[in-house]
Amino acid sequence: xxxxxxxxxxxxxxxxxxxxxxxxxxxxxxxxxxxxxxxxxxxxxxxxxxxxxxxxxxxxxxxxxxxxxxxxxxxxxxxxxxxxxxxxxxxxxxxxxxxxxxxxxxxxxxxx
Amino acid sequence: xxxxxxxxxxxxxxxxxxxxxxxxxxxxxxxxxxxxxxxxxxxxxxxxxxxxxxxxxxxxxxxxxxxxxxxxxxxxxxxxxxxxxxxxxxxxxxxxxxxxxxxxxxxxxxxx
Numbered sequence: 001x002x003x004x005x006x007x008x009x010x011x012x013x014x015x016x017x018x019x020x021x022x023x024x025x026x027x028x029x030x031x032x033x034x035x036x037x038x039x040x041x042x043x044x045x046x047x048x049x050x051x052x053x054x055x056x057x058x059x060x061x062x063x064x065x066x067x068x069x070x071x072x073x074x075x076x077x078x079x080x081x082x083x084x085x086x087x088x089x090x091x092x093x094x095x096x097x098x099x100x101x102x103x104x105x106x107x108x109x110x111x112x
Numbered sequence: 113x114x115x116x117x118x119x120x121x122x123x124x125x126x127x128x129x130x131x132x133x134x135x136x137x138x139x140x141x142x143x144x145x146x147x148x149x150x151x152x153x154x155x156x157x158x159x160x161x162x163x164x165x166x167x168x169x170x171x172x173x174x175x176x177x178x179x180x181x182x183x184x185x186x187x188x189x190x191x192x193x194x195x196x197x198x199x200x201x202x203x204x205x206x207x208x209x210x211x212x213x214x215x216x217x218x219x220x221x222x223x224x
Contacts (some may be wrong), residue, residue: 033212042114042215043155086220087155097160097168099147100213104154 004103023090116216137205
């Protein structure tokens with residue numbers, strides 16, 4: 001099975017930087033995804049890491065350490081619209097297929 | 113717009129009834145996934161199809177079934193509905209099993 005942990009809630013100030021951590025335990029690891037989900041809406045793809053290191057995409061960056069089973073999502077220059085849940089998802093191969101398993105998500109509140 | 117289409121967007125039905133949720137994947141995507149998200153719960157993987165064949169099964173109840181048709185659209189059938197089945201049901205699609213997945217807007221099911 002897989003175990004994915006991320007904080008339940010975080011609060012940060014508009015214009016600041018926030019780091020959302022994710023730790024995982026799995027076999028057959030293939031890659032790690034981050035999704036953003038606003039309340040009542042569909043999750044939207046943010047980033048994908050398969051190798052160790054940092055992937056930067058505008059205000060958002062994602063880091064992966066495969067040996068440590070650890071990833072983080074870094075959000076810079078926070079805006080009010082960044083208030084959402086951020087889902088860490090692990091892709092792993094097992095039983096003849098790839099499966100994408102989601103963490104419970106981190107609810108980020110951005111305050112003025 | 114992710115390109116994944118789900119119908120209906122909202123559905124209210126009584127306990128004991130049966131409903132069918134429909135999903136059209138993005139053009140070119142062969143994999144279809146179904147997820148359930150209850151209030152304040154994470155995304156629970158139900159089932160995956162790849163090019164018409166069942167590829168992976170998650171926490172799907174025996175009262176639920178799904179299929180993917182030759183034109184690649186998929187249907188999720190929920191029967192003998194219970195109050196606890198009230199949730200947001202997402203369909204997602206991808207090119208293959210080892211890539212990120214793209215979500216439809218979801219079908220809100222309320223069982224009364």
